Structure formats: C-alpha cells, structure tokens
Amino acid sequence: MHRDPQHNDSWAWAGVDRAADLRRRIAAAEVPLDVNIAGLRLSNPVITASGTYGFGREYAPLIPPASLGAVCTKCVTLEPRAGNRPPRVTETPAGMLNSIGLENPGVDAFLREELPWLREHQARVIVNVAGQTAADYGRLVARLDGAPGVAAIEVNVSCPNVEREGMTFGVNPKSTEAVVRAVRRETSLPVICKLTPNVTDVSEIATAAEEAGADAISLINTLQGMAIDLDTQRPVLGNVMGGLSGPAIRPVAVRMVWQVRRACKVPVIGMGGIATAEDAMEFILAGASAIQVGSACFTNPLAPLEIIDGIGLYLQRTGLTLEQATGLAQRP
Amino acid sequence: MCSEPTAMPAWQVCRVSERRELVPGTVLLWLEAPALADLAHPGQFAQVAVPGSGADPFLRRPISLGLIDRERGRVGLIIREAGRGTRAIAACGAGAALDLIGPLGRGFPSPAGGRSLLVGGGIGAAPLFGLATGIAKGLGPHQAQTRMLMLLGARHAGELWARDLASELGLPALIATDDGSAGHPGLVTEILAAELASGHIGTVYACGPTPMLSTVGRLAREAGVRGYLSLEQRMACGVGACLGCAWPRSESAGGGYAHVCRDGPVFEATEVII
Numbered sequence: 001m002h003r004d005p006q007h008n009d010s011w012a013w014a015g016v017d018r019a020a021d022l023r024r025r026i027a028a029a030e031v032p033l034d035v036n037i038a039g040l041r042l043s044n045p046v047i048t049a050s051g052t053y054g055f056g057r058e059y060a061p062l063i064p065p066a067s068l069g070a071v072c073t074k075c076v077t078l079e080p081r082a083g084n085r086p087p088r089v090t091e092t093p094a095g096m097l098n099s100i101g102l103e104n105p106g107v108d109a110f111l112r113e114e115l116p117w118l119r120e121h122q123a124r125v126i127v128n129v130a131g132q133t134a135a136d137y138g139r140l141v142a143r144l145d146g147a148p149g150v151a152a153i154e155v156n157v158s159c160p161n162v163e164r165e166g167m168t169f170g171v172n173p174k175s176t177e178a179v180v181r182a183v184r185r186e187t188s189l190p191v192i193c194k195l196t197p198n199v200t201d202v203s204e205i206a207t208a209a210e211e212a213g214a215d216a217i218s219l220i221n222t223l224q225g226m227a228i229d230l231d232t233q234r235p236v237l238g239n240v241m242g243g244l245s246g247p248a249i250r251p252v253a254v255r256m257v258w259q260v261r262r263a264c265k266v267p268v269i270g271m272g273g274i275a276t277a278e279d280a281m282e283f284i285l286a287g288a289s290a291i292q293v294g295s296a297c298f299t300n301p302l303a304p305l306e307i308i309d310g311i312g313l314y315l316q317r318t319g320l321t322l323e324q325a326t327g328l329a330q331r332p
Numbered sequence: 333m334c335s336e337p338t339a340m341p342a343w344q345v346c347r348v349s350e351r352r353e354l355v356p357g358t359v360l361l362w363l364e365a366p367a368l369a370d371l372a373h374p375g376q377f378a379q380v381a382v383p384g385s386g387a388d389p390f391l392r393r394p395i396s397l398g399l400i401d402r403e404r405g406r407v408g409l410i411i412r413e414a415g416r417g418t419r420a421i422a423a424c425g426a427g428a429a430l431d432l433i434g435p436l437g438r439g440f441p442s443p444a445g446g447r448s449l450l451v452g453g454g455i456g457a458a459p460l461f462g463l464a465t466g467i468a469k470g471l472g473p474h475q476a477q478t479r480m481l482m483l484l485g486a487r488h489a490g491e492l493w494a495r496d497l498a499s500e501l502g503l504p505a506l507i508a509t510d511d512g513s514a515g516h517p518g519l520v521t522e523i524l525a526a527e528l529a530s531g532h533i534g535t536v537y538a539c540g541p542t543p544m545l546s547t548v549g550r551l552a553r554e555a556g557v558r559g560y561l562s563l564e565q566r567m568a569c570g571v572g573a574c575l576g577c578a579w580p581r582s583e584s585a586g587g588g589y590a591h592v593c594r595d596g597p598v599f600e601a602t603e604v605i606i
Contacts, residue, residue, distance in 0.1 A: 016343075054573040062343075074575075082588040087566045089576035091417070094387040096568060103575045103589070236566075247387040275387065298569040299381060299392055301343070301433070 019062045022305040026067065029312040035069070035322060037267045037289050038215035040152045040190040042069035042124060045284070045322060046308045049271050049294030050075055050128035050154065050194075051100060055114040056121065062301050065123030067308075069290060072126040073114070075156055078140050080106035085238035090227050095246025095273065096295055097225055099239035102130055102159070107143050119149035126192065128154045129183070132162040134175070138182035145187040155183050155214075158196040158221045158243075170196040170221075173208035180212035192269060195219040195260075197249075202256045203263035210264045217260050218269035218292065220253045245295045247273040254286050261287025261327055275303060277310020284311070287327040341434050341571070342367055345383060348428045349406060354493035358412045358455065359422045360398075363430060366405030371435050372397045374462025375537075375562055375598045378434025379570040380409070382420045389417040394567050394593070396459035396539075397435060410458035410493075436570050437597050440560055443479070446534025451524055451548055453485045453540025457494035459562050459597075463537060464503045481506065483527065485520025485540065489513035521547040528555040538562065542606065549601035559601035565592040580605040 026033075026044070033044040047070045048056075048063075055073055056065045065071050083103025090097050105113070110127075118125050127144055131137040137155065144150050157170030157179055169175045180193050193209035195202060197220035206217050222243025227236040235241075253272025261268050270288030274280050275296035283291050296303040315322060350362040368378070379392035395418075399408030411422045424430060440463050450460040464480055482505035484494045492514055498505040506523050507515025516523050521544060527533065528551055538548040539562035552559030565577040572594035581590045585603040590596065 052569075052574060054575075058569070058571045058573040083575060083578060085580075086578040086589070088578055089566050089568045089574070091389060091391045093390075095390055098568070098574070098576060100575050100578075103578070246390050295390070295568065295574075298574060299390060301571075 016062065019302055019305060022302065022309050023064075023067055026305065026308050026312065029309070029316075031312050031315040031321070033308065033312055033315075033322060035290055037269065038190045040070070040124075040126075040216075042290060044069045044308045045290035045311065046280070046304050047072050047126065047269065047290055047292045048297065048304055049292035050156065051098075052294040052297055055110075056118055056123055059297065059301055060121065063304055065118060065121045068123070068304055069308075070124035070126050070151065071118060072154055072292060073110070073118075073128050074104055075102050075128045075130045076104055076107050076110045076140070076144075077102060077130050078107055078136055078143075080104065080109065087236060087238055088242075090236045090242075092225070092227060092244065092246075093248060095244055095248035097227055097237060097242035097244055098222070099237050099242035101239065107140055111143070111147055115147060115149050124151045125149055126152045126154050128156050128194070130156040130159045131179075132159070134178040134182040137179050138186050141183045142186040145189060150189060152190040152192055153183060153187060154192040154194050154218060155179060156194050156221070158194070158198075168196060168198070170205060171199050173204055176205050177208045177212040180209050180214050184213035190215040192216040192218050194221055195256075196221045197252060197256055197272075198224045203259050206260040206264050210266050214266060216267045216269055216289075217264060218271065219260060220249070220256050220272045223249050223252065245273065247275055247279075249273045250279060250282075254282050257283055257288050258286040258330065261330060274307070275300070277307045277314060280307050280311055281314050281325070284322070284325050285327070285329040287330060289326050341436050342371065343433045344368070345429050345431050348424050348426055348430060351425045354410070354497065355491055358410065358491075358493050360497075361409045361411065361422070361424060361430070362399075363407050363409065363432070364405065365407045365432070368397070368432065368434060369400055369402045369405050369407050372400050372407060372462070373435065373439035374400065375439030375459050376435035376437050377459075377570075377597060378409075378432045378436060380421055381431045382424065383429050383431045385420060389420065391417070391568055392433070392570060393417040393421060394436075394570055395421070396562070396597075398458035398461050399465070400462045410455065410461075412455040433570065437593055438595065440537050440562070440598050444534040444558055446532050448480045448535045448537065449524060449527055449533055450480055450482045451485075451520055451536060451538040451540065451544070452482065452494055453520055453544040454487070454491065456538075456540030456544075456562070456564075457482070457484055459539050460537060461497065461501070464498070465501060480504075481527070483508070483520050483523050485509070485544065487511065519547075520544065521551065524548060525551055528552075528557065533557050535560070546606045549606055552601055560598050561601050561604070561606065562598045563592050563596050563604065563606075567593055569593070
C-alpha cells in the first residue's frame with residue numbers, strides 16, 4: 001500500500017490496479033464487442049455521456065479514452081458559456097438533479113485545447129452541440145465538420161429556443177426537425193439526435209429527427225425535476241429546476257428506448273441511470289445498439305470499464321452476439 | 333494561488349481503526365491510510381462512500397481531511413451527521429471499510445510571516461486541524477503551536493468538540509458561542525476583529541458557514557492581511573468533470589465561476605464573491 005508520494009502520477013492503488021485488470025480482461029474477451037452505428041465504428045458499445053466526463057482529462061488515468069467505445073464531450077456552444085448560478089447539483093433518491101447551464105469554453109477553445117488532446121489519446125470523439133437558434137447549431141457544426149478527430153455529432157435538443165420564447169427545441173417535432181436539418185446541411189459526419197424525455201410522445205419527436213436526416217437517436221436526456229430546501233424554504237437549485245439523472249430514471253429510459261426502436265429505423269443509443277452491465281443489457285435488449293454511462297461515474301469512476309467487461313461476460317454466457325441481443329426483447 | 337492539487341488522487345478502500353463520538357452528532361473516524369496521509373495537505377478533501385451502499389445514497393460525500401498523522405499512517409475524518417450520506421459514514425465503527433477518492437482539491441497554502449489565525453465555525457473547524465498541528469509544508473509542530481491561534485465558534489458549549497480536540501492536541505484556541513455558554517458570548521468573527529487589531533497577524537485561514545466566511549474575508553481585507561477561505565458547495569464528481577460545484581469568482585480574478593472541487597476548496601478571499 002505504501003508508495004513514494006513523488007510517484008503519485010495516477011489514481012493509485014486499488015483504482016489503477018483494478019482499472020488495469022479490467023482493461024486486460026476486456027482486451028482478452030472472446031466475444032466481439034465492436035459495433036457500427038451509421039458509419040460510426042466503435043470498439044465497444046459503451047460511451048461516456050455528455051456532461052459527466054468533461055473532455056476526458058479528469059478520468060483519463062483510470063479510463064484511457066481509447067478504452068471506451070467513444071467519449072461524448074461536454075456540450076459545446078458557439079460562444080463560451082459561464083453556466084447557471086449555484087447550487088447546480090443536489091442528490092435525490094437514487095439519483096441527482098443538475099442545472100449546470102451548458103458551462104463550456106466555446107467551440108474555438110474546444111478545437112484549440114480539448115480536441116487535440118482527445119485525438120492524441122486516440123479517443124473516438126462524439127461532440128455534443130447546443131445552440132439558441134437552429135442557425136446557431138448549423139454554424140457550430142460547420143466549425144466542427146472536417147476537424148481532425150471528430151467522429152460524430154450529438155445534437156442536444158434539450159435547450160431553450162430563443163426564437164420561440166425559450167421553448168425547448170426537443171419538445172416539438174417541427175423545431176427538432178429544424179435543428180437536425182440545420183446540422184445535417186453542414187456535415188457528412190454521423191448525426192445523432194439526443195432526445196429529451198420531457199414530452200408526451202417520444203416516438204413522434206424521434207420520427208421527426210429521423211426524417212430530418214438524423215443517423216441515430218440517443219435518449220434519454222434528464223427528466224425535469226426540482227427539490228425544495230426545508231431549511232431555507234426555497235428551491236435547492238439556483239436555477240430552480242434541473243435535470244434528474246441516475247438509477248431513479250432507468251425504467252423510464254428503458255421504456256423510451258423500446259418505443260423509439262419500434263418507431264424508427266435508425267439505430268438507438270440508450271442512456272438513463274445505467275450503473276452496471278446488467279443495466280446496460282436491459283437497454284440493449286430493449287433496442288439500443290450502444291449505451292452511454294453518465295452520473296454513475298461520479299460514484300464509481302470505473303463504471304464504464306466494468307460495464308464493457310460485464311457486457312462481454314453476458315454475451316459469452318448467453319451465446320448471443322451483440323447484434324442478436326440488440327432489441328431481442330422486442331421479439332414476438 | 334493556493335497550494336497545487338496533487339497530480340491525481342488515489343482511490344482506495346480504507347479500514348476504520350477507531351471511532352470516537354466527539355459530541356452528539358459529530359464523530360472522529362481514524363482511517364488506516366498511510367499513502368493518503370503522506371499525500372494529503374491540510375484543507376484538501378476526499379470523496380467518501382460506504383462500500384456496497386448501492387444507488388442510494390447516490391453520490392459520494394466530500395469530507396475534509398481533518399487530522400493528518402503521517403507518522404502513524406492514518407487520517408482522521410471529522411464528520412457531522414447532516415443527512416443520510418454523512419449519517420451512514422459516521423455510523424462506521426472500528427473495522428468497517430470506507431471507500432475514499434483523495435486527496436482532492438487545493439488545500440491551505442503555507443503561512444506568511446507573523447502569526448496566523450485559524451477561524452473555524454461549527455464543523456468548519458475540521459480542516460484547520462491539519463494546519464494547526466503543523467502538517468503544512470515548512471512548519472514544524474513547535475512553530476505551529478507558537479505562531480498559530482485557533483478561533484473556534486459554535487452555537488453553544490455542547491457543540492464545542494473543536495475546543496476539546498484543540499486542548500487534547502495542545503493547540504492554543506479562543507472560543508465564542510452564540511448563546512454565551514462558553515467563551516466569548518457572540519460571533520467568532522468578533523474575536524477575530526479584536527485579534528486583527530492587536531497586529532502582527534500574517535495570515536487568516538477560515539472554514540465555516542458562508543456568513544462567517546464573508547465577514548472573515550472582509551475583516552482580513554480591511555486589515556491588509558492575506559485571507560484564505562475554505563468553501564463548501566454541493567458537489568457531484570469531486571474531480572472537475574461535472575462542473576456542479578460552481579462558486580462566483582470576483583471580477584478581479586476573471587469573473588464567471590470557479591469550481592470548488594478543483595479550484596478550491598480553499599480560495600484566497602479576494603478571488604471569490606462571498
């Protein structure tokens with residue numbers, strides 16, 4: 001246990017040893033885990049979810065970005081954004097609320113400082129993008145298109161549309177379509193539309209995104225929620241409302257993945273409260289071709305590696321291929 | 333600038349070697365953690381979870397590394413039972429295991445010349461003990477005792493665990509209680525103002541409730557003394573990935589938001605809006 005502190009250049013001891021062990025097991029796995037999502041080729045179906053993994057640096061000594069299927073970046077906007085007033089996070093039963101407010105350094109700083117680092121570390125990079133108007137999204141994606149190291153675009157439609165009195169793009173099929181079209185025009189990269197669950201009929205929105213040219217659908221973003229502080233008798237979050245994530249939302253997410261898989265032809269990337277390989281398999285069996293791991297990393301930074309390893313073990317045990325398992329629960 | 337964070341934290345499951353209830357609702361847990369004790373600087377923290385607690389509570393709890401005992405290879409966490417997360421951690425007895433990621437963040441920088449005042453309100457006194465016992469770089473225990481004075485505030489005498497711990501460790505301390513049941517009747521910042529007026533103060537370190545920190549920052553500025561504040565904010569990842577623990581940064585320090593886990597928890601008083 002005792003080591004020279006001068007040599008503490010990593011997440012030492014238990015963490016690093018376990019991470020190395022997991023990576024060895026994953027490399028030696030007998031079941032192929034690679035997947036191709038509309039031209040986005042991944043070595044395994046596990047992606048770190050936007051906003052929970054920064055730009056990959058913080059967790060890199062434990063989880064080299066190259067060991068993941070892909071890294072989905074913190075959301076990037078045209079201009080730098082300072083984010084919302086604190087408090088921005090609070091724990092809730094089996095989950096948490098957040099209202100970070102898209103804090104990010106802007107696309108120029110992303111291209112200059114973050115993307116080269118990710119590329120150097122051989123990450124498959126999905127850039128999550130957000131804007132205030134459909135034209136914003138288009139301009140942003142034009143900047144990213146052709147940048148070396150960008151493998152795909154994930155369109156965050158869960159932001160307020162300033163041209164529609166702040167209504168979230170993704171709650172309306174028409175504004176979802178407008179955003180996806182604006183992005184589609186600017187790039188030949190795979191375009192993934194990330195849907196909000198805060199809608200009456202998610203299939204309707206998914207179909208609109210597909211018709212507008214999305215190559216894949218990812219879901220779910222966080223469920224809108226809030227918490228009240230009993231001591232101050234005010235909302236806990238500075239922004240009043242926030243997005244609920246964590247295991248609490250998982251059944252809602254599994255249901256929506258199931259629905260979108262039925263409604264659309266394009267592949268689905270599932271997320272929402274995934275913390276273990278068993279959780280991930282539920283999404284895959286419901287119809288997800290790949291999955292994203294988000295807030296689980298905060299508690300267990302090794303969750304993505306454990307999930308890759310566990311998916312392999314599940315497939316080995318059942319004799320299924322990843323492709324056969326995808327959507328298997330939907331069989332008649 | 334505050335002391336540099338350790339390049340990367342360690343992650344380990346530690347054994348609790350001793351549990352002591354300091355006052356009702358506040359416990360001291362000694363953990364066998366030689367590597368953590370070696371790496372830790374006063375003011376840094378760890379993200380703590382009870383192994384096997386599953387999805388609920390969902391997040392780790394940021395706990396300051398209060399007592400750092402390098403000789404015996406142990407770290408003492410002082411925990412106030414504030415909610416279900418801290419209750420579960422505080423309930424761990426000798427022999428239990430705790431899952432720690434740490435040390436995290438930037439701790440207290442070493443003192444400048446002159447005397448240092450260490451102002452602690454309630455559970456906020458915890459991170460000051462590492463400084464007071466002379467763990468800070470370039471300062472031996474003897475120097476710490478002669479050059480540092482703890483100013484400890486609590487609501488009433490029954491919550492003054494920090495006074496008892498200071499006297500056990502031979503650390504000089506002045507006391508204030510809101511209800512006057514021990515020491516100066518009133519706020520700890522009132523003793524701070526008097527001490528600052530006496531002169532010869534080089535540095536003020538503080539941790540405690542936000543209104544207290546706000547006053548400490550103002551008094552230090554008015555006295556022309558360097559002030560370092562350890563801030564507390566709701567936190568998720570603890571390593572700078574989620575950007576949850578934002579704190580408004582002063583215009584002179586660049587504006588926008590700092591992040592308590594990575595840029596703090598210790599800030600120079602002029603760096604943040606408080």
